Every structure is written in structure tokens, then in C-alpha cells.
Amino acid sequence: MVRKRRPRGSRSAARRLALICEDAGELPFAREWHRRAAADGDVASAHDLGFLSYQVGEEEETVRCWEYAARGGHAEAAYHLGLFLQATRDPEGAEAYYRLAAKSEHPGAASQLGGIALSRRDLRTALAWFERAAVAGRLDDQRMAGFVCVELSDSQGASHWFGRAAASGDAESAFNFGLLLIAELGDLQGGQHWFRQAALAGHRRAAMELGGLLSATGQPHEAEKWLADPPPPTWDRLAEPELSARAELAAAATGRRGGVTLKVRDLTEILGTWDLLTRPLRDHADVVVWLVERSGLHASAVEHLASVRTTILRPGTSPWPTPSEVEHVLATARDLRLRLAAR
Secondary structure (H helix, E strand, O other): OOOOOOOHHHHHHHHHHHHHHHHOOOHHHHHHHHHHHHHOOOHHHHHHHHHHHHOOOOHHHHHHHHHHHHHOOOHHHHHHHHHHHHHOOOHHHHHHHHHHHHOOOOHHHHHHHHHHHHHOOOHHHHHHHHHHHHOOOOHHHHHHHHHHHHHOOOHHHHHHHHHHHHHOOOHHHHHHHHHHHHHHHOOHHHHHHHHHHHHHOOOHHHHHHHHHHHHHOOOHHHHHHHHHOOOOOOOOOOOOHHHHHHHHHHHHHHOHHHOOOOOHHHHHHHHHHHHHHHOOOOOOOOHHHHHHHHHOOOHHHHHHHHHHHHHHHOOOOOOOOOHHHHHHHHHHHHHHHHHHHOO
16 A cells, blocks of 8 residues: 555545545445545554455455554554454464554454463463453453463462453353352352352353252252253354454454444354354255255255355355344354254
């Protein structure tokens, strides 16, 4: 991207026009004005132009814009370029841009670097990165910091991070905090409290543990309630890094300029479910037919799931799904998992 020097006011005006066009839904005009502002050195417009290019499938311009903005000090651009490189199976390039973003204290970049260190079993480094992300209030990273503390036999640290995330409503952390209180301190009352909080939030394993604990402490009636009707199992698998990156990019793209942000966890579950169920296939040409025959679901439901998956993986093939579409497709994905697991 060649920078053409013009008066600063001209650059600011171009950016304002770009944002006005974006808000009005006039995206071709928005791209042109962002392009003009970026050519004059506006890294924020370069970042925005990268997203507008990404959502129509123009990946070369996406990379060009985000690289330009990242080198100009725009941390979000560096982070999103890292995600894009991760999604396109360039882990070394992704790590380099995560590190660039982390220099500006980007919590998402710290989280990604924590995951990279953890994959290398460098637990101390992983913990340091996760804690940098956790202090920004990210529940997933507070939970991950707790897990790493457990690996390091640091029960005090694990208690701190699980407790902090649990108090903010994270069901998985509440469950693990309950386990920790019982195992390390013999605190059955505290364990029962956090198991109940997690179970009320829909955590199946917490409900089962709560039922067992209530039975053991002479409360059979409430125990029966949880054991007889526990919440359905939730998605707790780690998706492939490139799928997680695509999910996060799609969520970021949909949440721009007042849009309704799709949930990264939901999009990851959609992509991860498809990957999990179709992994045994050597030939994916008739994968929809295969899933329909194996599951007994209506073909239109599986085709809709396939369509949304394609949109997340290859932006520009069709408009982003709406929240109601995602909810419908999630139901299909969960039904598929249940039906195929029963076979």
C-alpha cells in the first residue's frame, strides 16, 4: 500500500466518509474512502479496509491492509493478521504477529501466545501469557491460568483464577473450583456451592458431581433431582487452531460498526462438530449425503449446516449468518453429534 502525502484534514475527511458509508450499508463506497485514507497513512482505515475485504473474500487485500496497519503500530490489525495466518496454516507467521500485538498489551494476542507456549509444554511461559490476558477480564484466560496452575501444582494460584472466573459466571471454572476446594481443602460445603452454581448454568459434570455429593451428605431428594435430569452435555473439545481462528475472525467481522457479534464459541462448535464427524471420511464429495444417511436428519438441515460452515471458512461465498441461523445450525450440529455417537 503506497502512502501518498496529503493534508491531514483530507485523510480525516476520507475516513469520516468511509465510516458514514459503512453505517449506511454502502460498502463499495466505504472501501474506496477507506482506501484513500489508508493511502494517506491512516492505519485505522487500513485495518477497517482489511475487514471489508475479508468479508467479501478478497484475502490478498486483507493481508496487505492488515500488514500495513500492523507495521504502523495498529495492535488490532497485527492480531487479526495473526488470526488470518493461523487460519491459513502459517503458525510461524501467526506467532510473529501475535508477538507484535502483544507489545501493545493486546489481551487476545497474549491468550494466543499462552496457547502456543502450552502446546510446547512451556508451562511457566504459558501461565505468564494467560495471566496477562486474564487481568483484562477474559474469563477463558482466567480459566486457562487456573488449569496451568493445577499442572504446576500451584493450588493457591489455581484457586485464585478459578474463583475469579467462577464469580463472574464461568460454569467450567465454577466446576473446577469446586473440585479444587474438595480435593485440596476438604471443603465439601464450598465444593457443593460451586457445583450447584455450575449445574444451574447448564454444566452436566457439575450436576452429576453435585448429585453424588448430596447423596453422600444425606440430601437424597435434591440429589435425585440432579442425577435424574442432568443438563445435556456441552461442547468441550478443542477445535483445530485454524478453525478457532476462522471463528474468531467471523465474530469480529460481524461485530463491527454496531453489528450483532456472533459468539466465537458457537461458531467454533459448528466448525469443530463438522470436523469431528467427517474426519473418518476419505472422500468428502458426498459428505452431506453421508451425514443424512447416517443420522436420519432431514437433508435441508444438514445442507444449512454445511452452508453456514462454508461461509465461516470462506467469507464472501454468502452473507454472514444471522444469530437465529447460528442458533438453528447449532441445534443441528448437536443433534448430529448425539445421533452419530449412538451408532
